[in-house]
Amino acid sequence: xxxxxxxxxxxxxxxxxxxxxxxxxxxxxxxxxxxxxxxxxxxxxxxxxxxxxxxxxxxxxxxxxxxxxxxxxxxxxxxxxxxxxxxxxxxxxxxxxxxxxxxxxxxxxxxxxxx
Amino acid sequence: xxxxxxxxxxxxxxxxxxxxxxxxxxxxxxxxxxxxxxxxxxxxxxxxxxxxxxxxxxxxxxxxxxxxxxxxxxxxxxxxxxxxxxxxxxxxxxxxxxxxxxxxxxxxxxxxxx
Numbered sequence: 108x109x110x111x112x113x114x115x116x117x118x119x120x121x122x123x124x125x126x127x128x129x130x131x132x133x134x135x136x137x138x139x140x141x142x143x144x145x146x147x148x149x150x151x152x153x154x155x156x157x158x159x160x161x162x163x164x165x166x167x168x169x170x171x172x173x174x175x176x177x178x179x180x181x182x183x184x185x186x187x188x189x190x191x192x193x194x195x196x197x198x199x200x201x202x203x204x205x206x207x208x209x210x211x212x213x214x215x216x217x218x219x220x221x222x
Numbered sequence: 223x224x225x226x227x228x229x230x231x232x233x234x235x236x237x238x239x240x241x242x243x244x245x246x247x248x249x250x251x252x253x254x255x256x257x258x259x260x261x262x263x264x265x266x267x268x269x270x271x272x273x274x275x276x277x278x279x280x281x282x283x284x285x286x287x288x289x290x291x292x293x294x295x296x297x298x299x300x301x302x303x304x305x306x307x308x309x310x311x312x313x314x315x316x317x318x319x320x321x322x323x324x325x326x327x328x329x330x331x332x333x334x335x336x
Contacts, residue, residue, distance in 0.1 A: 111264075141324070150226070150313055150327030151265070196264050210325070212257075212264035 111213035130197030138202040226328035247316030257313040
């Protein structure tokens with residue numbers, strides 16, 4: 108069974124600090140990996156997408172890395188802000204025509220940024 | 223509208239009641255997905271439509287769950303004889319085409335069954 112495991116489950120950091128969230132997956136064959144941000148009471152919003160040939164992708168203060176050999180990804184947040192408090196979900200898509208309904212979601216990391 | 227909308231945003235039902243949750247996808251999006259998200263967990267796939275055709279309903283937890291998209295746009299997720307374990311956030315997402323494209327999520331409907 109395809110799995111996506113995220114760690115840590117929750118994290119508290121002080122405003123201005125950096126943090127790194129981890130995602131390990133077993134999905135194969137692999138097409139792409141997305142990181143989503145989900146604010147409380149909202150739906151997930153895509154932050155980054157990486158295909159198997161990409162190693163790193165940045166979106167402002169968010170930088171995602173991917174190692175397709177070890178099936179690991181990380182999301183690094185630089186100079187955290189209070190608005191970064193949210194759940195961060197790693198989503199892996201298999202290769203195939205009907206991949207849209209075969210996404211595998213991780214359980215998410217709940218990040219709290221304190222002043 | 224600019225994004226995916228869902229209604230109601232919150233629903234409280236007594237055990238045994240039927241509920242209907244509505245999703246308005248982004249205009250022109252072919253694919254529509256329903257997910258169930260338990261507290262503190264990632265979304266779990268329920269069902270998938272391509273236009274009006276329900277191509278995958280393998281994630282529906284029981285025959286009390288039913289989804290439709292009769293005209294290929296708005297979709298309704300119906301839960302009959304609700305039970306406490308149905309309490310969750312129900313997310314709807316749409317994507318422009320079939321296959322591997324970015325899914326745009328609605329804000330969800332939080333269902334609480336008492």
